[in-house]
Amino acid sequence: MRDTLKNDLSCALLDWYDRHARKMPWRVGPADRAAGVIPDPYRVWLSEVMLQQTTVAAVRDYFTRFTVRWPTIQALAAAPDDQVMGEWAGLGYYARARNLLKCARVVTDQYDGVFPDTYDTLLKLPGIGPYTAAAISAIAFDRPETVLDGNVERVMARLYDIHDPLPGSKPLLNDKAAELTPTVRPGDYAQAVMDLGATICTPKSPTCGICPLRDPCQARAAGTQPDLPRKLPKKPKPTRFGHVYIAQRTDGALLLERRPDRGLLGGMLGWPGSDWSEVPVESPPFAADWQVLAGEVRHTFTHFHLILRIWTAPLPVDMALDDLIVMEKHAFRPSDLPTVMRKAHDLWRNR
Template sequence: MRDEDKNTALLDWYDIHARNLPWREPPGAAIQPDPYRVWLSEVMLQQTTVAAVKSYFERFTMLWPGVTDLAAAEDAHVMGEWAGLGYYARARNLLKCARVVAHDLNGRFPDSEEALLLLPGIGPYTAAAIASIAFDRPATVMDGNVERVMARLFAVETPLPAAKPKLKALAGRLTPRVRPGDYAQAVMDLGATICTPRNPACGLCPLRDPCQARAQGIAADLPKKTPRKPKPTRQGIVYLARRDDGAWLLETRPDKGLLGGMLGWPGSDWAETAPQETPPMEARWHDPGAEVRHTFTHFHLRLSLRLAHVPQDARPERGQFLPLARFRPSDLPTVMRKAFDFASKVAMLD
């Protein structure tokens, strides 16, 4: 089957089976996709599932309908609304990018990959996705779904990540000049719904006839992946202090590093060796003998808890007390919220 025929088959399938997503215009719609919504969704979707992103996207676009609205938002408000979505550097770059577009580009996103790549937080995938979907440029969009479809369609047995250049070249060869935005979304939808990692539904696939992996009976085995090294485990301590009036001792983490710019509990560094006690103030710290566990991309984390009730006139050396009326547990990143959930159940902090 010629490449043009593959594209036609895929687009015909997409016209009928396109997923209904809050940031997407349906195929054939007369409305041009909003670059702001495309950009926002693509940043949120980086290493995050569609199911997890939907509610965040809807809340963000309700609070900040356009890029100038987001650019004018307070950092703490945006970081709080992002809490729980993970990979918090994305939220910091989201604000940086919005402010560049709003202040330096008159609120308009550029329409080429090259210009988009100059914006904060936009890498090759996101630039290609925005150029293709929002501006209908023939850009090659590569994510895990596209890699999987290409690996199977052409029976590429080289393991990832070594296979990435070849898979991108194959995807680029297939990217059409007509409806490239719909095509990019069609390939991603195909990988998400039909050409899935496990148990691909080959019988329903519009590309089943030209698929070389299906013909060889190896579709479910592709793409191959180089085995990952085991994740190390790091340890740390977090200190949860509650004042007599109900205020909690919190701090904003440094902009750089994990959970950068997020609200959290004062604590120790995270290391593979046992941490040293570094309390943020003098108090009768209680060790409940509990820890919270969380897994990041590159390591597992185990945080021991220290709890304390402190008087109204307590003066911390680090952090500041946030009045109960202004404290929203939902503003905490997931690992910090796990610590709060435990502490809030302990009788001494009721």
């Protein structure tokens, strides 16, 4: 009985996917896949890393720029760190970009540029966790791995009317998703469930009337689908404060720093500044008549809000400062900065 239900559900979902699959620049659609087109593991991996904690709409342009500039994993592995971090700027969660380079170099150096095709081996690569390993294994190599992202969690919670709140219910939702994962076309099936959650079984106002799983959906029968999945209430985000210092020479050169590899915005260029805390200590990079700008920069990270005060002063000619970078005007690109530092630049530029 369970196998029959599994087959009925997966067949219904695959039939829907064949007609309604979203078109994405990194995806091999169901018709092309049926015709024998094989997904490129490099493009699957790159898209999955970019999509972590980020929307499809935000990722499309980044993915296109990356694959035009670095069309293979060997090309990405050979790219200078600064160029890759610059292209990533604005996408957020910068540890992903650092791990992206590490992973590209491991695959190039240790696997001759060929991605391993099993979940367990993929899991050993830098920056690849359980979800990403399952997604690459299923989508790129058509292995029946269980892919559980937020969309799939929502579909499973509603299909089985599961009221246990997230994140505690993840193991149960994963078990339910695993039960339904077919051995035939598992890569298409994984993308089908994600598409269903993204387009029909949406967080608010799901369009149950056109859902291919509407009849067996237990939450729809109980009328509880708008309330699922349940989540534990989020703790309010604290607010931290900080100071940044923008200094410029008369020839346009700017004073920058590279943040430590570990920690928030690791490895990225930015303005010298203070710690980010409730009571930050002013810490200008050199003694000068620093002037605070009117206004402030506000930015929200995953776990806290940040408010920055911007200070400015002339940069002395030929000043050498340990661990800081004097960047010539022609070499400076605001787009190479992470979003919060770019906001500081915009406030300073428009002063």
